């Protein structure tokens with residue numbers, strides 16, 4: 724008999740939050756393009772990861788896996804930003820108007836989404852471990868996450884034990 728994934732909703736919630744976070748990479752990139760600053764901010768990444776790891780462990784997620792997951796979301800954000808920069812460089816794009824402030828607007832959203840993700844991952848942990856749910860995760864990742872980041876962002880979801 725074919726086994727079906729019985730709890731799709733928690734998986735949808737996880738991928739939807741990942742998609743919302745990845746979509747914010749465009750606001751981040753526009754801000755950085757205007758300000759002519761580097762995409763990568765390693766010190767900030769380190770700070771975010773340390774804080775989130777503690778929160779993930781407190782909510783019952785495995786520490787090492789959580790770190791891998793957070794790093795993948797950040798890597799996907801950077802890949803998206805880099806692709807946008809490459810396009811804008813090619814087209815000699817001018818500064819963008821109406822870009823939300825990175826520190827006061829976009830970063831708080833990025834962090835809030837990571838916190839929501841921790842809770843959503845905890846709720847999705849069982850289906851994430853079930854082989855019959857992996858095709859569902861694969862479909863959600865392909866449909867909901869924008870290129871070029873989707874592969875990188877989604878990868879940890881296929882390595883839950």
Ligand SMILES: O=C(O)C(=O)C[C@]1(C(=O)O)C=C[C@@H](O)C=C1
Nearest residue numbers: 751762763764765767768797800
């Ligand atoms: O906050 C930023 O400056 C971002 O670009 C966002 C982000 C992230 O995804 O959290 C991505 C790349 C940076 O190296 C640090 C953090």
